[in-house]
Amino acid sequence: MDALVDSYLEPAVILDQSLExxxxxxxxxxxxxxxxxxxxxxxxxxDAEDVAQEAFLRAFRNFSRLRDRDRFRAWLVRTTWRLxxxxxxxxxxxxxxxxxxxxEELNSPERTVEDVRAAxxxxxxxxxxxxxxxxxxxxxxxxxxxxxxxxxxxxxxxxLPEGTVKxxxxxxxxxxxxxxx
Amino acid sequence: xxxxxxxxxxxxxxAAFRPASSTPxxxxxxxxxxxxxxxxxxxxxxxDTQRALLASIDRGLASMVAGKPAGDFAAHVRSRIAQEGIAxxxxxxxxxxxxxxxxxxxxxxxxxxxGRPPRLPQSTRVTPPAPVAPAEKxxxxxxxxxxxxxxxTTVAAGRRPPREGQSAANREPEVLVPRGEMAAVMRLFxxxxxxxxxxxxxxxxxMPTTEILKPLATPELKISPLEIERLDEKGKPKGSxxxx
Ligand SMILES: [Zn+2]
Numbered sequence: 001m002d003a004l005v006d007s008y009l010e011p012a013v014i015l016d017q018s019l020e021x022x023x024x025x026x027x028x029x030x031x032x033x034x035x036x037x038x039x040x041x042x043x044x045x046x047d048a049e050d051v052a053q054e055a056f057l058r059a060f061r062n063f064s065r066l067r068d069r070d071r072f073r074a075w076l077v078r079t080t081w082r083l084x085x086x087x088x089x090x091x092x093x094x095x096x097x098x099x100x101x102x103x104e105e106l107n108s109p110e111r112t113v114e115d116v117r118a119a120x121x122x123x124x125x126x127x128x129x130x131x132x133x134x135x136x137x138x139x140x141x142x143x144x145x146x147x148x149x150x151x152x153x154x155x156x157x158x159x160l161p162e163g164t165v166k167x168x169x170x171x172x173x174x175x176x177x178x179x180x181x
Numbered sequence: 182x183x184x185x186x187x188x189x190x191x192x193x194x195x196a197a198f199r200p201a202s203s204t205p206x207x208x209x210x211x212x213x214x215x216x217x218x219x220x221x222x223x224x225x226x227x228x229d230t231q232r233a234l235l236a237s238i239d240r241g242l243a244s245m246v247a248g249k250p251a252g253d254f255a256a257h258v259r260s261r262i263a264q265e266g267i268a269x270x271x272x273x274x275x276x277x278x279x280x281x282x283x284x285x286x287x288x289x290x291x292x293x294x295x296g297r298p299p300r301l302p303q304s305t306r307v308t309p310p311a312p313v314a315p316a317e318k319x320x321x322x323x324x325x326x327x328x329x330x331x332x333x334t335t336v337a338a339g340r341r342p343p344r345e346g347q348s349a350a351n352r353e354p355e356v357l358v359p360r361g362e363m364a365a366v367m368r369l370f371x372x373x374x375x376x377x378x379x380x381x382x383x384x385x386x387x388m389p390t391t392e393i394l395k396p397l398a399t400p401e402l403k404i405s406p407l408e409i410e411r412l413d414e415k416g417k418p419k420g421s422x423x424x425x
Contacts, residue, residue: 019269024255027255027258027259028255031250031254031255031258032249032250034250035248035249035250035254036246036247036248037246039245039246039248040245040246043245045248048250049250049251049254049257052250052254053254053257053258053261056258057258057261057262057265057267060258060262060267060269061267061268061269061270062269062270063269064269064270064271064272065272122237122241123241126238126241126242127245130242141242142242142245142246145239145242145243145245145246146243146246147243147247170196170197173196173235173238173239174192174193174196176238177192177195177196177231177234177235177238178192180234180237180238181234
């Protein structure tokens, strides 16, 4: 009976429903990815969340051609990255950037004040060093730093061969180490 | 090899390990370096420092991209979609501007081709002489254009040869114009074309190409892809304000 009813539904309506269902799924499984990518650039949770939402709005608008999961995630990473860069350029004037995303995990009880101070200083130097990297190295190093991402996943997200990802990751880490010595 | 020379190799090897902290120094793939590390405390210390630094970098990077969006993230996205009335565009929407642009280009090329100044009247065209003795030709299918290669070349040296299908006689006379004078010649051509040779305008220094090519710009060129774009903004026919 349901099948009979379904067959009478307009194809567009059925398409819309499955489209929305799939989008809900992407929202559930990829919102952390968008958020983390934005966070890596913006280093501010509120801004990152806002940018990630904006990326999802755009994703929804273009969802008809982004239904493949890998394609969706690659598109989402690129769009989020670009939006975050736009945002950071706008925010450069506003120096209220909270650089202490890392501080949360530094607040563990066994850390001394000295530890925290040293860690904060290292964090600031790391941020500056990261800004010195070219964009193509920076995006690789940040995506690879996301929990659960191996070089293959980074390659999928950026549409790059794994060998290229490995090579960029190596160069990025070597440069960061040289800058932070 | 001196310790100084090993230092750069240490930096390379340390950066190649990932995660830096979990690899023992005896796993160094560079056998020569591994042997030196085993024998030289100074280089081993350098290697350990380098690996510790990279471990800190990895930890720092990881914490920069750690965390999850707030629990109401998806709800926010949904409400913004509803508020802003966003609907998925049809998959081919992205192609419409491209198609429209391609179409506009075709129209432009057509207009430019049709809108060219008239050639010599058809009747003055040199008709190829009747085949002398067609029966003698072993290959009757040979195109009549073949003998044209023997036509006297009236083109200035260095110009490209006559195009396929154009005899020397029915081509427009070609004039070599020095580069700098091309704009002036075009203005003269333009004035002639419009039947009003205006001396003052011919004297004017620079004239935008759009004006030079004025007779060629026809209203058909204004076909705008914007209309189509607006149609697809909500994936619905224009005027439908249905929100999702
Ligand atoms: Zn040594």
